[in-house]
Amino acid sequence: MRFFNTSGPVVAADHYCIPPLKRLNLAEVRRLIRDKRYFVLHAPRQTGKTSALLVLRDLLNAEGTYRCVYVNVEGGQAGREDVEQVMRTILGELASWARLTLRDEFLDEIWVDILAKYGPHVALREALTRWAQADPKSLVLLIDEIDALIGDSLLSVLRQLRAGYVLRPGGFPQSVVLCGVRDVRDYRIHSSSANAIIAGGSAFNIKARSLRLGDFSQDEVIALLNQHTEETGQIFTSDAQETIWTQTQGQPWLVNALADETCFHDGDTADRHRPITATDIRNAQEQLIQRRETHLDQLADKLKEDRVQRIVEPLLSGAEERRFIDRDLEYIRDLGLLAQDRPLRIGQSHLRRGRPA
Ligand SMILES: Nc1ncnc2c1ncn2[C@@H]1O[C@H](COP(=O)(O)OP(=O)(O)OP(=O)(O)O)[C@@H](O)[C@H]1O
Ligand SMILES: [Mg+2]
Incomplete structure (x- = not known):
C-alpha cells in the first residue's frame, strides 16, 4: 500500500x-x-x-x-x-x-x-x-x-x-x-x-x-489526493481539497504532510468509508504546527535572520516604508518565504493560522 x-x-x-x-x-x-x-x-x-x-x-x-x-x-x-x-x-x-x-x-x-x-x-x-x-x-x-x-x-x-x-x-x-x-x-x-x-x-x-522547480498546480494537488482515493476508496470532499490548496498553495511537502496527517495518523479517519473533510484538514494543520515539524521549524528559524526580518516584518505589519535590497529579496524568495510574483506578499509554503475557511 x-x-x-x-x-x-x-x-x-x-x-x-x-x-x-x-x-x-x-x-x-x-x-x-x-x-x-x-x-x-x-x-x-x-x-x-x-x-x-x-x-x-x-x-x-x-x-x-x-x-x-x-x-x-x-x-x-x-x-x-x-x-x-x-x-x-x-x-x-x-x-x-x-x-x-x-x-x-x-x-x-x-x-x-x-x-x-x-x-x-x-x-x-x-x-x-x-x-x-x-x-x-x-x-x-x-x-x-x-x-x-x-x-x-x-x-x-x-x-x-x-x-x-x-x-x-x-x-x-x-x-x-x-x-x-x-x-x-x-x-x-x-x-x-x-x-x-x-x-x-x-x-x-x-x-x-x-x-x-515550482510548487504543485491545483490540478497536481488534486491528482495527488486522488491517488489515495483510487487506492483506498477514501474520498476528500471538495471543501477538503480546496482547503489543502488554499492552505498550501501547492507547496509539495505541505500537501503531503496535511494529507498524511488526515489519512494515516488520525484514528477517526482511519475508517476509509469516512470522507476527509475541511475540518479534518484544519485539525491536521494545527497538529503540524504544534509538533513543529522539521520543515516548518527550519523556515521559522530563517525568520530570525536580519535580512529576512527587514523584509518580512513590514510586509506583515503593513508598513508603508518598504525599501528592500534586491539581493535580500531574491534570497527570501529562494527560501520560499515570499511568493515569486508581484506585489510582494508572504509565500504560503508555511501554514497560516486563523484564516477563515
Ligand atoms: N513528485 C512528487 N510527488 C509528490 N510529492 C513530492 C514530489 N516531490 C517531492 N514531494 C514532496 O516533497 C518532499 C521533499 O522531496 P525532496 O526531498 O525531493 O525535495 P527537495 O527539494 O530535494 O528537499 P530539500 O531541499 O530539503 O533537499 C517529499 O517528502 C514529498 O513530501
Ligand atoms: Mg534534496
Whole structure:
C-alpha cells in the first residue's frame, strides 16, 4: 500500500506522487545536457529537487547514452573552509555513488592518490578528467546540496568545474547540474583565504541556465489526493481539497504532510468509508504546527535572520516604508518565504493560522 511521503525523496512504487520528471521541463533539461551545458536547478526546501534528480539519473542511465551520477555534497558542510577535508568528503561521496549506482569502481581506486598528489584545489578537476577519459560514454554529473558548501570550499569546487569545462566531453563531464536552494549566481561567497566576498557568478561563469522547480498546480494537488482515493476508496470532499490548496498553495511537502496527517495518523479517519473533510484538514494543520515539524521549524528559524526580518516584518505589519535590497529579496524568495510574483506578499509554503475557511 502506498502512502503520502513526508520524509525524503519520493519513490513512485512506495508513495503517492506526481511523476517527478513532469515537474521539470524535461525537454529543456535534455537539450541542455545534449548541448554540453552546465546549469543550475534550484527551489526552496522540500520542493522535490532530489526526487527529480534521482529519476532523471535513472532515466539517463536506462537510455544508455550517458553515464549519469548523482552526488549529494552536504557531507562537505562539516568541513567548512577546510578545503582539504571538504574535497576528501566530496571525492569519497562521488566514488561511493558511482560504485553504488553505476557499479563503477574507477574513481574509488584513484581518488585518494590524486588528492595526495595534486592537492585539494586540483584533485576534483583531475579526478573528473581521469574518470571522463576512462570510458567513451560521456559523464553527466548531478551535484545536490551545492549550497551546503561554504566559503573557500565552495569556491574551490566551482573553480575546478570551471577549469575542467573546456575539456568536456572527452576529458570532463558533458554536463553538470548544480542543485540547491539558491542560484549560484546569487551567492556572495566569503573567501577567508582572500578575505574578500566573491560573487558566485564569477567563480562559475560557465553556467548556461538556472531552472527553478515550482510548487504543485491545483490540478497536481488534486491528482495527488486522488491517488489515495483510487487506492483506498477514501474520498476528500471538495471543501477538503480546496482547503489543502488554499492552505498550501501547492507547496509539495505541505500537501503531503496535511494529507498524511488526515489519512494515516488520525484514528477517526482511519475508517476509509469516512470522507476527509475541511475540518479534518484544519485539525491536521494545527497538529503540524504544534509538533513543529522539521520543515516548518527550519523556515521559522530563517525568520530570525536580519535580512529576512527587514523584509518580512513590514510586509506583515503593513508598513508603508518598504525599501528592500534586491539581493535580500531574491534570497527570501529562494527560501520560499515570499511568493515569486508581484506585489510582494508572504509565500504560503508555511501554514497560516486563523484564516477563515
Ligand atoms: N513528485 C512528487 N510527488 C509528490 N510529492 C513530492 C514530489 N516531490 C517531492 N514531494 C514532496 O516533497 C518532499 C521533499 O522531496 P525532496 O526531498 O525531493 O525535495 P527537495 O527539494 O530535494 O528537499 P530539500 O531541499 O530539503 O533537499 C517529499 O517528502 C514529498 O513530501
Ligand atoms: Mg534534496
